[in-house]
Amino acid sequence: MNRNIRLSGNTFYVGVNDRRTQLFENLWPLPEGISYNAYLINDEKTVLIDTVEVSKTEQFIREIRAILGQKPLDYLIVNHTEPDHSGALIALLKEFPGLCVVGNRVTFRFLDGFYGDCPHKKIVEHGDVLSTGEHTLRFIATPMIHWPETMMTFDETDGILFSGDAFGSFKTLDGGVFDDEVDLSAYEDEMRRYYSNIVGKYGKNVQRAYELLRDVPIKMIASTHGPVFRKDPGWVLSRYDAWSQESTRPGAVVIYGSMYGHTEEMADHTARKLKEFGVPDVLVFDASKTHPSYILSAVWKYSAVVLASPAYNNDLCPSVKTVIDKFLERKMKSRYVAVIGTATWSGGGVKTLKELTGILGWDLVGDPVEAKYGASEKDLAQCATLAKTLAERILK
Numbered sequence: 001m002n003r004n005i006r007l008s009g010n011t012f013y014v015g016v017n018d019r020r021t022q023l024f025e026n027l028w029p030l031p032e033g034i035s036y037n038a039y040l041i042n043d044e045k046t047v048l049i050d051t052v053e054v055s056k057t058e059q060f061i062r063e064i065r066a067i068l069g070q071k072p073l074d075y076l077i078v079n080h081t082e083p084d085h086s087g088a089l090i091a092l093l094k095e096f097p098g099l100c101v102v103g104n105r106v107t108f109r110f111l112d113g114f115y116g117d118c119p120h121k122k123i124v125e126h127g128d129v130l131s132t133g134e135h136t137l138r139f140i141a142t143p144m145i146h147w148p149e150t151m152m153t154f155d156e157t158d159g160i161l162f163s164g165d166a167f168g169s170f171k172t173l174d175g176g177v178f179d180d181e182v183d184l185s186a187y188e189d190e191m192r193r194y195y196s197n198i199v200g201k202y203g204k205n206v207q208r209a210y211e212l213l214r215d216v217p218i219k220m221i222a223s224t225h226g227p228v229f230r231k232d233p234g235w236v237l238s239r240y241d242a243w244s245q246e247s248t249r250p251g252a253v254v255i256y257g258s259m260y261g262h263t264e265e266m267a268d269h270t271a272r273k274l275k276e277f278g279v280p281d282v283l284v285f286d287a288s289k290t291h292p293s294y295i296l297s298a299v300w301k302y303s304a305v306v307l308a309s310p311a312y313n314n315d316l317c318p319s320v321k322t323v324i325d326k327f328l329e330r331k332m333k334s335r336y337v338a339v340i341g342t343a344t345w346s347g348g349g350v351k352t353l354k355e356l357t358g359i360l361g362w363d364l365v366g367d368p369v370e371a372k373y374g375a376s377e378k379d380l381a382q383c384a385t386l387a388k389t390l391a392e393r394i395l396k
């Protein structure tokens with residue numbers, strides 16, 4: 001097979017799609033799959049940039065051979081060692097015995113740990129260059145996007161930034177590989193979900209990378225997941241910039257747990273009132289039904305959250321706690337937050353929610369509303385009052 005997907009003169013896309021894996025990192029749903037992108041420069045010295053997940057190795061090597069023929073592969077640049085990108089390493093070392101693996105010191109600590117010692121290696125540092133004939137490749141250290149060893153490679157000859165996971169997305173490349181060949185609006189939600197789930201904790205490091213990239217004349221961005229941006233790299237640069245700063249837009253995400261519908265009724269009533277009071281976007285999630293991956297992505301987008309929980313074993317509804325843990329893990333920036341719920345005989349849900357908003361450092365708006373059993377007219381009226389206060393904060 002030779003798909004001949006050319007980024008520029010002698011630089012090719014040699015990535016693969018994965019529609020079988022259900023959970024990325026065995027954690028995050030992949031209903032639309034994912035691509036593992038790798039790139040091959042067929043220069044005087046041949047260079048592969050990153051590999052693919054181990055299950056795709058055979059297809060991957062066939063693709064490389066289709067371009068190289070019997071030429072050897074001289075270098076493998078490992079921008080990121082996570083096994084979705086390094087999984088084909090052992091097979092590549094067998095296929096190309098002289099292959100020199102290029103990475104930084106931390107890269108090799110990780111590769112040694114995962115796969116054993118590479119027989120030929122070249123250790124590079126930030127700013128080093130590798131000349132391959134026509135191409136000059138410069139290495140840019142971008143640690144903690146999102147692992148300690150992560151780096152980017154900039155092809156100074158063609159202006160292509162091989163960015164590793166940065167600027168990546170969930171969702172396979174279905175025929176179209178480049179931004180001008182796909183409907184980017186179909187990728188945006190999956191890209192934000194990818195960002196918030198995988199990279200989100202490291203926004204400060206992403207911002208540091210923007211500083212490093214400020215004077216780099218980028219013509220094309222080639223990430224390890226999702227489309228290659230050759231027409232408009234600014235499209236993805238602007239989005240990752242906003243997400244890494246957690247620039248939110250006015251709107252509210254209502255997240256509830258509910259065993260028998262009483263807390264759900266309060267959540268729905270509050271959502272309706274938020275809308276009546278002018279909040280442009282209101283989303284409602286049942287935390288027991290929707291995977292936290294999606295709720296996290298929605299909260300990344302909007303300025304306010306309503307947390308709603310019944311009491312469960314004198315505490316919070318476990319599925320709501322699971323979602324809040326995701327916010328805590330990522331040290332998410334402050335949101336306006338309102339708290340509602342039901343107590344039955346013990347209480348505990350609303351109390352714990354209030355405590356957690358304090359730990360999050362979020363801006364608790366109004367007084368929490370806690371119904372005793374089912375929501376009375378008085379409880380619903382209090383939800384409406386709380387929604388009005390929250391809407392005023394969102395819209396101010």
Ligand code: FEO
Pocket residue numbers: 080082084085146165224225
């Ligand atoms: Fe796509 Fe961090 O691996």
